[in-house]
Amino acid sequence: MSKLSKPTLLWLQSITCNGNTHSFFSHPDFVALMQKFEIIHHPILNTKYTLEDVVKGNLACDVLVLEGAFKKNGMKKMNKEIYTVAKNYAKKAKHIITAGSCATFGGMFRQYDTQSIGGFCFDDEVPNEIYKLFKKKLISIPGCPAHPRWIGSVLSMILTHRQIPLDELNRPLEIYGYNAHVGCSRSEYYEWKIDASKYGHKEGCLFYEHGCQAPFTHANCNKILWNEVSSKTRVGTPCFGCTEPTFPKKNLWHTTTLMGMPANMPIGIPKRAYLTIAGIAKSFTIKRLNEPIIKYKK
Amino acid sequence: MKIKHFVEKVEGETELEFDFKNGIVNNVNIVFPFYRGIEEILRDRDALDALVITPRVCGICNHAHLLASARAIENGLQNAGVNINLTPKAISLREFTLYCEIIQSHFKWFYLIAMPQLANLNKLEISDNHILKASWANINTVKALAIFAGQWPHSSYIVPGGVTCDPTYEEIIQAEALIDDIIKFTQNEFLGLSIDEYYKTKEISSIKGDMGIILSMLKNQNMQEKGKSYDRFLTLGEHSAFTTGIYNQSLYSDANITYVKEHVQSGSKAKSVSYDNQFCEVGPLARAMLRKNNFILDIHNKYQDSALTRVCARMDELINLLIYTKDLLANLNVKELSCTLSKLPKDLEANGTGIVEAARGSLIHQSTIKSGKIQNYSIITPTQWNLSNGLEQSYGIATKAMRGSINTQEANFIFRTFDVCSVCTTH
Amino acid sequence: MSQDGKRVQKKESIIKVALTLFSVYGFHKTTIPNIAKRLGMSSGNLYNYFPSKEILAQEIIKYTSEVLGAEIRKINQQKKLSTDKKIHKIVEVYFKMAVEKPEMIEYFLRVYLSHREVFVGECQRMVCVASFITEIMIFFSDGVESGDLRDQDFFSAFGLFMGYLGGMAFLNGEAMLPHSLKEYTDDISQNIYNALKT
Numbered sequence: 001m002s003k004l005s006k007p008t009l010l011w012l013q014s015i016t017c018n019g020n021t022h023s024f025f026s027h028p029d030f031v032a033l034m035q036k037f038e039i040i041h042h043p044i045l046n047t048k049y050t051l052e053d054v055v056k057g058n059l060a061c062d063v064l065v066l067e068g069a070f071k072k073n074g075m076k077k078m079n080k081e082i083y084t085v086a087k088n089y090a091k092k093a094k095h096i097i098t099a100g101s102c103a104t105f106g107g108m109f110r111q112y113d114t115q116s117i118g119g120f121c122f123d124d125e126v127p128n129e130i131y132k133l134f135k136k137k138l139i140s141i142p143g144c145p146a147h148p149r150w151i152g153s154v155l156s157m158i159l160t161h162r163q164i165p166l167d168e169l170n171r172p173l174e175i176y177g178y179n180a181h182v183g184c185s186r187s188e189y190y191e192w193k194i195d196a197s198k199y200g201h202k203e204g205c206l207f208y209e210h211g212c213q214a215p216f217t218h219a220n221c222n223k224i225l226w227n228e229v230s231s232k233t234r235v236g237t238p239c240f241g242c243t244e245p246t247f248p249k250k251n252l253w254h255t256t257t258l259m260g261m262p263a264n265m266p267i268g269i270p271k272r273a274y275l276t277i278a279g280i281a282k283s284f285t286i287k288r289l290n291e292p293i294i295k296y297k298k
Numbered sequence: 299m300k301i302k303h304f305v306e307k308v309e310g311e312t313e314l315e316f317d318f319k320n321g322i323v324n325n326v327n328i329v330f331p332f333y334r335g336i337e338e339i340l341r342d343r344d345a346l347d348a349l350v351i352t353p354r355v356c357g358i359c360n361h362a363h364l365l366a367s368a369r370a371i372e373n374g375l376q377n378a379g380v381n382i383n384l385t386p387k388a389i390s391l392r393e394f395t396l397y398c399e400i401i402q403s404h405f406k407w408f409y410l411i412a413m414p415q416l417a418n419l420n421k422l423e424i425s426d427n428h429i430l431k432a433s434w435a436n437i438n439t440v441k442a443l444a445i446f447a448g449q450w451p452h453s454s455y456i457v458p459g460g461v462t463c464d465p466t467y468e469e470i471i472q473a474e475a476l477i478d479d480i481i482k483f484t485q486n487e488f489l490g491l492s493i494d495e496y497y498k499t500k501e502i503s504s505i506k507g508d509m510g511i512i513l514s515m516l517k518n519q520n521m522q523e524k525g526k527s528y529d530r531f532l533t534l535g536e537h538s539a540f541t542t543g544i545y546n547q548s549l550y551s552d553a554n555i556t557y558v559k560e561h562v563q564s565g566s567k568a569k570s571v572s573y574d575n576q577f578c579e580v581g582p583l584a585r586a587m588l589r590k591n592n593f594i595l596d597i598h599n600k601y602q603d604s605a606l607t608r609v610c611a612r613m614d615e616l617i618n619l620l621i622y623t624k625d626l627l628a629n630l631n632v633k634e635l636s637c638t639l640s641k642l643p644k645d646l647e648a649n650g651t652g653i654v655e656a657a658r659g660s661l662i663h664q665s666t667i668k669s670g671k672i673q674n675y676s677i678i679t680p681t682q683w684n685l686s687n688g689l690e691q692s693y694g695i696a697t698k699a700m701r702g703s704i705n706t707q708e709a710n711f712i713f714r715t716f717d718v719c720s721v722c723t724t725h
Numbered sequence: 726m727s728q729d730g731k732r733v734q735k736k737e738s739i740i741k742v743a744l745t746l747f748s749v750y751g752f753h754k755t756t757i758p759n760i761a762k763r764l765g766m767s768s769g770n771l772y773n774y775f776p777s778k779e780i781l782a783q784e785i786i787k788y789t790s791e792v793l794g795a796e797i798r799k800i801n802q803q804k805k806l807s808t809d810k811k812i813h814k815i816v817e818v819y820f821k822m823a824v825e826k827p828e829m830i831e832y833f834l835r836v837y838l839s840h841r842e843v844f845v846g847e848c849q850r851m852v853c854v855a856s857f858i859t860e861i862m863i864f865f866s867d868g869v870e871s872g873d874l875r876d877q878d879f880f881s882a883f884g885l886f887m888g889y890l891g892g893m894a895f896l897n898g899e900a901m902l903p904h905s906l907k908e909y910t911d912d913i914s915q916n917i918y919n920a921l922k923t
Contacts, residue, residue, distance in 0.1 A: 112335030200636025
């Protein structure tokens with residue numbers, strides 16, 4: 001690709017912890033990927049233009065990456081409302097990526113003021129007044145933070161003009177068509193309904209008591225793994241549903257139950273089907289699954 | 299004459315309002331413009347929710363926040379009469395992952411901030427290689443961390459009583475291999491010296507590699523004479539690699555959390571913090587001074603708390619932690635329990651403080667839990683110690699260090715030697 | 726009717742007859758020859774349908790659980806019905822069955838609960854009563870979700886509900902109740918609701 005034909009990329013931050021920036025910086029091909037774009041501005045990379053240039057609103061922008069929640073009034077940088085700056089570039093851009101749950105749905109920082117803070121095109125799962133304007137070029141990459149590969153792959157798909165099938169919240173189905181439970185190393189314990197009673201063990205499922213939201217969370221983290229090596233559930237931490245418009249729910253370490261039964265069903269599974277299988281699975285005591293996987297000598 | 303300067307890149311944005319007098323910086327007003335309300339978000343939530351919410355304060359030191367929130371709950375439980383006995387395994391894993399986070403943060407500082415900014419100050423052209431190096435060092439360090447913590451950023455694998463993971467030796471070996479690779483990188487690229495040679499050398503002039511370039515650029519800018527503040531240091535977080543205490547112009551004494559006080563600053567969304575009504579520097583230099591690290595004490599002897607000394611302390615800490623993480627992994631006993639506490643009582647009543655050394659210095663979380671719910675949560679971040687504006691007659695730490703600078707560019711670099719974290723400051 | 730259809734029908738008639746005999750004479754005193762005789766078939770032929778008395782006993786509990794489960798399922802599917810009304814309907818269904826098909830309840834109490842050694846292996850714990858238990862789970866789960874019932878452990882609620890009904894059916898079977906079982910429906914429904922509501 002010649003230097004002239006590189007598409008321009010502008011990464012713009014609003015109300016954020018910079019988590020998506022740092023997450024994406026952990027992408028194994030971060031530098032190579034970024035070299036395929038002309039970077040107008042980025043929170044980490046040195047760029048030709050300063051943020052002061054950016055807020056004036058006159059720079060080129062083929063791909064706009066947004067990070068952080070938005071507030072129409074009162075979130076200024078260099079005396080300019082960042083929401084207005086984002087909207088201006090969004091009109092110009094061929095593709096808008098909302099990186100992370102804050103930019104997509106409002107996420108963590110929406111919790112501070114749900115009246116005035118939200119995502120760029122959604123407030124939780126509800127499309128806002130500018131959704132219609134941008135829906136054709138919007139790609140949602142929720143996650144707290146978004147997995148580096150989610151951002152990297154979508155940018156590459158844009159570069160290579162590949163089809164990106166999306167769901168009703170504009171999330172790429174190749175990523176969010178899975179649920180976070182797919183690939184979980186504890187799935188046998190899930191199948192046989194064996195709870196991990198205490199933290200700190202390889203054995204046991206976190207869905208029944210510890211609040212794991214993986215079966216009803218759209219994400220492929222357990223399929224592609226975090227930092228190439230692990231995931232929350234693999235290290236015994238429940239999935240907190242961070243890619244969902246409902247993130248962060250309350251009582252994150254406790255399973256919401258209805259008379260002792262999980263209130264949230266795996267995506268698309270009717271309650272009757274789930275409870276039938278669960279009741280039967282629970283009736284059997286599988287010796288192997290009730291013992292430690294590894295026995296070390298004292 | 300007043301000049302506004304906008305600081306950006308790596309960890310959020312800050313406005314510096316310089317007041318020049320006779321051609322040199324006389325005062326600086328540091329403005330952190332936006333508050334995100336994390337402490338309010340925590341209110342009325344289940345006590346354990348803090349382990350998920352507080353890492354979201356910061357994309358670069360989220361792990362330190364996680365540990366601080368777990369320690370605050372543990373301290374609260376202890377105050378309520380519950381025994382907390384962490385196993386050596388849980389302690390070592392917590393330490394390991396925290397040090398990995400500090401290491402990645404320091405690498406980012408050297409390659410993404412110091413390299414380009416010093417090149418700029420020295421009017422030198424540099425290639426993009428420094429980004430590639432930052433990226434490589436970062437990927438491998440956080441990968442080692444994620445083997446135990448599940449992911450970086452925003453893991454929640456530390457819980458009251460220990461950690462959620464239960465690693466195998468096979469996983470520990472993976473982490474060891476990664477640390478070995480990073481050590482090789484540090485020798486070949488960062489220092490241009492073997493670790494043994496590094497520990498033998500008494501002279502920073504014998505350091506080569508990228509660090510050698512950074513040091514020579516610092517000397518060119520006379521940074522051994524600039525950036526001095528109060529020569530008063532504080533380390534509050536308890537860790538196997540650090541020593542707590544306060545150093546005040548050659549005097550060492552024990553530190554006591556009750557002397558810590560927050561102050562509202564007009565015009566900025568960040569609060570300043572003082573210890574016994576005095577400002578103290580926190581971070582790698584403070585930790586080296588309190589650890590009585592000979593190499594840094596020598597440099598400090600020559601150049602006091604100058605920008606150069608501060609940078610050397612960050613370099614030295616990176617190397618020491620890297621070597622130390624190997625010991626932590628080598629001594630891990632997988633047979634021990636990972637977590638010794640089961641569920642928290644539903645109606646938990648607890649007041650606790652959790653203190654942690656983050657990359658940039660002492661981080662404090664204080665929580666009040668009533669009937670199992672967070673009634674009040676208060677966070678003091680390292681940047682609040684170093685980058686606050688000051689009170690009445692006394693300048694803040696960074697402001698004092700920037701005074702006397704000849705231009706905004708130089709002052710800005712001195713400001714960055716404290717490693718700015720805007721998002722942490724305005725949690 | 727196909728061969729398969731005939732076989733299913735025959736199996737069901739064996740179950741019904743065996744159910745009555747088991748509930749009257751108990752598990753040990755009822756033998757395969759007794760059952761075969763009552764059906765007018767040879768023991769050998771009966772074994773073609775059920776290879777052992779134990780397996781027949783297991784099939785019977787599955788059958789009763791499915792019959793009762795199907796009734797409760799109809800109640801669960803009436804989404805607009807309030808939880809107290811659903812409780813009333815479940816009690817009604819249960820008592821009706823205790824009166825009209827006492828052998829089903831008797832079988833549950835006298836055979837299923839008294840001979841746990843028979844209901845092992847592929848019939849352990851909830852496996853053979855899954856159809857019934859699942860519907861009770863759905864009833865409870867919907868009740869909590871609608872805000873009518875208090876969230877608690879499933880078995881603490883289940884024991885209160887089914888233990889109560891089973892106890893009443895037992896008393897009725899022993900002819901110890903001064904009134905007909907039906908007359909207790911309102912009060913018992915009210916009691917259950919009061920005990921479980923938020």
